[in-house]
Every structure is written in structure tokens, then in C-alpha cells.
Amino acid sequence: MTSASVGGTATARREPLPSTPVTPPIVAVIGGGQLARMMAGPATALGLHLRVLVEAPDASAAQAVADAPVGAASDADAVLALVDGADVLTFEHEHVPPPVLEAVAARGVPVHPGPAALLHAQDKAEMRRRLTALGVPCPRWAPVADLADLERFRAEVGGSAVVKTTRGGYDGKGVRVVHEGAVPDDVVAWCAAAGDGTGPALLAEELVPFTRELAVLVARTPSGRTAVWPVVESLQRDGVCAEVVAPAPGLHPTTAAQAERIARAVADGLGVTGVLAVELFEVAEPGGPPRVLVNELAMRPHNSGHWTIDGAVTSQFEQHLRAVLDLPLGEVAPVAPWTVMVNLLGSALDDPTDALHDVLGADPGAKVHLYGKTVRPGRKLGHVNVSGDDLDDVRARARAAVARLRGESSEERGTE
Numbered sequence: 001m002t003s004a005s006v007g008g009t010a011t012a013r014r015e016p017l018p019s020t021p022v023t024p025p026i027v028a029v030i031g032g033g034q035l036a037r038m039m040a041g042p043a044t045a046l047g048l049h050l051r052v053l054v055e056a057p058d059a060s061a062a063q064a065v066a067d068a069p070v071g072a073a074s075d076a077d078a079v080l081a082l083v084d085g086a087d088v089l090t091f092e093h094e095h096v097p098p099p100v101l102e103a104v105a106a107r108g109v110p111v112h113p114g115p116a117a118l119l120h121a122q123d124k125a126e127m128r129r130r131l132t133a134l135g136v137p138c139p140r141w142a143p144v145a146d147l148a149d150l151e152r153f154r155a156e157v158g159g160s161a162v163v164k165t166t167r168g169g170y171d172g173k174g175v176r177v178v179h180e181g182a183v184p185d186d187v188v189a190w191c192a193a194a195g196d197g198t199g200p201a202l203l204a205e206e207l208v209p210f211t212r213e214l215a216v217l218v219a220r221t222p223s224g225r226t227a228v229w230p231v232v233e234s235l236q237r238d239g240v241c242a243e244v245v246a247p248a249p250g251l252h253p254t255t256a257a258q259a260e261r262i263a264r265a266v267a268d269g270l271g272v273t274g275v276l277a278v279e280l281f282e283v284a285e286p287g288g289p290p291r292v293l294v295n296e297l298a299m300r301p302h303n304s305g306h307w308t309i310d311g312a313v314t315s316q317f318e319q320h321l322r323a324v325l326d327l328p329l330g331e332v333a334p335v336a337p338w339t340v341m342v343n344l345l346g347s348a349l350d351d352p353t354d355a356l357h358d359v360l361g362a363d364p365g366a367k368v369h370l371y372g373k374t375v376r377p378g379r380k381l382g383h384v385n386v387s388g389d390d391l392d393d394v395r396a397r398a399r400a401a402v403a404r405l406r407g408e409s410s411e412e413r414g415t416e
Helices: 040-046 076-082 098-106 115-122 124-134 147-157 185-196 253-270 316-324 352-362 391-405
Strands: 002-006 009-013 026-030 049-053 088-091 141-144 161-165 175-178 202-206 212-220 226-228 232-237 240-246 274-285 288-298 338-345 367-370 380-388
Touching (some): 040 049, 040 316, 076 098, 088 316, 115 288, 141 147, 147 185, 253 274, 253 288, 274 316, 352 391, 367 391
Parallel strands (some): 026 088
Antiparallel strands (some): 141 202, 232 240, 274 288
16 A cells, blocks of 8 residues: 655555456246347346347347357257356246257256246146146147047037147237137148147137136245235137236236136146246136136236236236346235236237427326337237326227327227
């Protein structure tokens, strides 16, 4: 240490301390869509390093994440490079071949959710078998090898059935309803492909007479801690989620409790780590509260949880990062009585950001989330969240904001 005289007074001069490099936890993510993009903000806030394997340099997540190598989820070499030095591997979609995940696990990198759990989100038949074994209420179902199997199942359940490809389907893809009469041509083709091994296996489920669709999200850590957000109502359009209302209006407390129990039972029974979305059918029960049946599972942040970004103390994206790193989970309470999420599905505008001045000026309380995607008919381009005390007002405002992002005229929006 040296000294210097300032105004006749000797003062000590401190040498600068050696700098210590910052080495934040690295979370590797497979998939470059909007779900990975929306992990970027919470990762930055928590001081984490997010590394995302994207499908193209201009992918949605690549626009928001600096460390975004390009590669396919099926490319083991690309995935192994992604996890080099990473603390954990997680996903924004389930379409990753099990051998790729096993290769990662062999490198000693934790995979959350693990391959054994993820299988039940990849294969609908495996999901039904396991949920049935766990005693989780599901629609009646059966594997289908050919048209004869389908006809036998339809006779058992009353004539109508839902036929699904066991792998690869999402947002209404790979799903067809078969009523009395002629079987749709694509179902005939699916049966032929399943029979000769050129296509995925098929699953038939009863056509459930549900009153509405619900969803419940639960986060689970590797050490088994869980947190469940309020049950929400999900409104579908052409097989795609169009709106979510949180919490589900008029939900009977007994039904809500059943849904939450199911979410925890599935997360624990399958050993899920991270966010799990359980999509449900609400079914009327004569003489009692409605019951629920499990429709689908997603082992990642999910469209039905986008409301949590602005409507809950902890968003599903922050919670997913906490969970896969085995950090304490955040509070999941709503911040307002109601939050409505409306998806932006396609737009007449070449770029929805052109409408931001109009949208934000018309409703400063509307929270706009755009995904940086090129416009195509029906494509998920973003969503809007609005929170407040009056459900009708909140819903109307969210719809109006999305209508502006879609480029609808004031007449189309029903306004002056």
C-alpha cells in the first residue's frame, strides 16, 4: 500500500482488487420459437445465461437471445455442442428424439424434464396408458391398428370418436373427429400408413360432451416441490388456443380442487421437472359439481400460461427456469382479479409492430407481446394480456388490442 499527501494529510491509496469473472448458470434450451424467446427476460433478471438451439438465424428466440446456435433438435452433435458447459438442458417443444436426450444424459448434463417423463408428452398412447395406471381420469380410449379397430371402438363409445396420431400432432394437427357415416379420407390414409409402418400409430378416444376446456399449470422441481397456478378457461378456435381467462369464471371449488390434485398427481407420477400444462375437459355431472378429464399434456411453458407474464406474481417462464435449476419456486398468486390473454393469430398487416402506436395509445394498460415472426394466415404472432377488476371490460380490451394488431378497421372492431 502507498500513501499520498492531499492538503498536507497523508491518505492511503488502495490498489484495485483483482476482478473475478462472472460465471452464471447456463440453461440450454432446445427450440427457437416464442416460448424460448419469452424465457430471455426472466433469465436476464435472474442473472442466468440462456443458450438456445434455434432452427434458423432469424428464429423468434434468436432475435432475443445472444447465444443462439443454429441446429436441429434431431442432430445429436448440435445438441451435444449446445450443452457443453451447461448446467441443465430443457425444452420449448417436445419433438426431441430419445437417443439424443440419452446422449446428453450420458455426458452428465441434467435433462429436465427427463426422457422418461418427456415420452408421455411425445406419445399420446403412452400418456393414456400411464395416466390410466395412475388413476387419473381420462376419456375412454384405445389404440387403433386399422379401420376395423376404429369401428369396434366407435360402437363401444356410441358412434363418434376422436382419432389422433400418437406422435407429432399439436394445435389441432393430427386430430380428426369421426362421426356416424363415412370415415374422412385422411383418417383412412392414417390407418393405412399405421398398418404398413410408414406413419405413426393411432389412438381413438371418445368424443367427450364437455361444457368447456380448462387448463392448469404446475411447476415441479427435481426435489419434488410444486406450485400450481389458478385453473384457467381456454377458448379454442380451429384447434388453436385463441383466448385464456384467468381464473376460470364460475369454476366450482370442488372442480378446481380436483384439477389441482390431478396436476400434482401427474407431475409427481411422471416425474416431471419444470412447467407442466394439463389441458382438461370440464364435464357436467348430474346432481353435483362438474368433473374434469385430462385431454393433453405439455411438459414446458404453454400457451394457456401466457397470462402469468403480467397476471401472476411469478410467470411460467421464470418459474420454469427456477424449477429446472432446482431453485425455490416463486409465488403464483394472481396480481388482479381477472387477466385475459388473447392470441394474435395472423394479421392483415405486413408487420404488426406498425400498429403499436395505435394499440398502446388506445389502451395504456394492454400488455403486448410480439414474437418477431413473419405474417402467415392463422400463425401465432403474439398475444395481449389485460388485467383488471371487471371481466367483461378486461376481455373487451384484450380483444380490441388484438383486433388493432390484426389491422382490423374500426367498423370490424365494432367501434366508432
